[in-house]
Amino acid sequence: MRSLGQTAVNxxxxxxxxxxxxxxxxxxxxxxxxxxxxxxxxxxRVVEAxxxxxxxxLRRIQSAEDHYLELPDxxxxxxxxxxxxxxxxxxxxxxxxxxxxxMLQEAEVLFENKNLTVVNGSQDPHLKPTLFDTDKVxxxxxxxxxxxxxxxxxxxxxxxxxxxxxVEKRFPPDTHDTKGVNILVPGAGLGRLAHEFARRGxxxxxxxxxxxxxxxxxxxxxxxxxxxxxxxxxxVHQWSNNMRSGHQTSHITFPDIDPSDLPEGxxxxxxxxxxLEVYTxxxxxxxxxxxxxxxxxxxxxxxxxxxxxxKVGFDIEEERDNVRCSYTxxxxxxxxxxxxxxxxxARKPLDAPVS
Numbered sequence: 001m002r003s004l005g006q007t008a009v010n011x012x013x014x015x016x017x018x019x020x021x022x023x024x025x026x027x028x029x030x031x032x033x034x035x036x037x038x039x040x041x042x043x044x045r046v047v048e049a050x051x052x053x054x055x056x057x058l059r060r061i062q063s064a065e066d067h068y069l070e071l072p073d074x075x076x077x078x079x080x081x082x083x084x085x086x087x088x089x090x091x092x093x094x095x096x097x098x099x100x101x102x103m104l105q106e107a108e109v110l111f112e113n114k115n116l117t118v119v120n121g122s123q124d125p126h127l128k129p130t131l132f133d134t135d136k137v138x139x140x141x142x143x144x145x146x147x148x149x150x151x152x153x154x155x156x157x158x159x160x161x162x163x164x165x166x167v168e169k170r171f172p173p174d175t176h177d178t179k180g181v182n183i184l185v186p187g188a189g190l191g192r193l194a195h196e197f198a199r200r201g202x203x204x205x206x207x208x209x210x211x212x213x214x215x216x217x218x219x220x221x222x223x224x225x226x227x228x229x230x231x232x233x234x235x236v237h238q239w240s241n242n243m244r245s246g247h248q249t250s251h252i253t254f255p256d257i258d259p260s261d262l263p264e265g266x267x268x269x270x271x272x273x274x275x276l277e278v279y280t281x282x283x284x285x286x287x288x289x290x291x292x293x294x295x296x297x298x299x300x301x302x303x304x305x306x307x308x309x310x311k312v313g314f315d316i317e318e319e320r321d322n323v324r325c326s327y328t329x330x331x332x333x334x335x336x337x338x339x340x341x342x343x344x345x346a347r348k349p350l351d352a353p354v355s
Contacts, residue, residue, distance in 0.1 A: 049129035092233035142328035147192035314346040
């Protein structure tokens with residue numbers, strides 16, 4: 001992320017080694033230009049997905065109102081506040097849209113080592129957001145609940161505290177110079193776990209491949225200074241399993257802490273790209289590209305994953321299953337999903353050969 005002061009979080013695009021080798025032939029230069037073009041198109045499609053959030057949601061609300069108006073008057077009278085609640089939802093969507101506009105400010109300088117020109121892509125068919133893209137915007141909004149609201153504390157504590165405890169057990173702050181301990185958090189989302197390490201004095205880099213999450217994490221980490229100064233309605237897109245109408249339009253405030261409040265001298269940054277190492281994690285096995293058309297993906301069991309971890313030279317020091325966690329779960333919903341996660345700590349011995 002672009003530096004905004006001493007406490008700001010810097011972000012860099014790590015790119016792909018295959019496209020950033022200094023010993024390139026002419027063909028590889030053409031490949032790199034094609035790669036950069038596709039990367040920019042992807043960036044713009046993500047930006048367009050955020051921009052289309054309001055119109056996408058308003059179409060869904062209008063559809064609900066149209067279906068209501070198709071009912072006989074007698075049946076409409078059974079639900080006298082239905083349309084009033086839809087108007088409240090429109091207001092919630094409009095408010096979320098205003099936060100998104102703040103999020104997209106200076107999006108072109110998201111990466112400190114690359115400038116991505118933002119153009120009006122609304123008429124370009126290559127940049128038209130897919131349904132998958134618009135769903136990612138909704139997921140990103142819900143992520144603010146998980147990572148940066150007081151309401152999401154219980155959910156994130158169930159996932160993050162065991163990881164923090166595992167690191168502190170091996171590098172205790174009272175016996176180690178925490179600034180000499182470098183931590184990488186892959187799949188960092190909006191950066192809260194990485195920030196918790198930095199708050200405890202560890203040098204930490206968050207790694208995230210999703211531009212949806214990167215745009216949002218840049219906003220909360222670099223632009224949000226006052227606690228609970230902003231409001232979002234993360235459940236306004238949830239049309240089913242609402243006990244009360246007001247539960248769908250309930251709000252959260254964020255950030256629950258000041259993201260810029262970090263110890264002196266701590267290095268905290270984010271990098272965009274994939275991460276191909278293993279350290280410590282609690283999690284289910286949700287594969288991002290499973291059943292996504294046009295994407296290559298193999299889905300393996302934890303048993304097979306565990307075998308691979310050991311074959312590439314890691315020792316598993318801790319392991320426990322049936323760790324109950326949830327993910328961006330509306331606490332007021334009548335339907336709750338719960339993951340039965342595996343928590344493990346894997347360490348590669350210092351004398352292990354490089355894979």
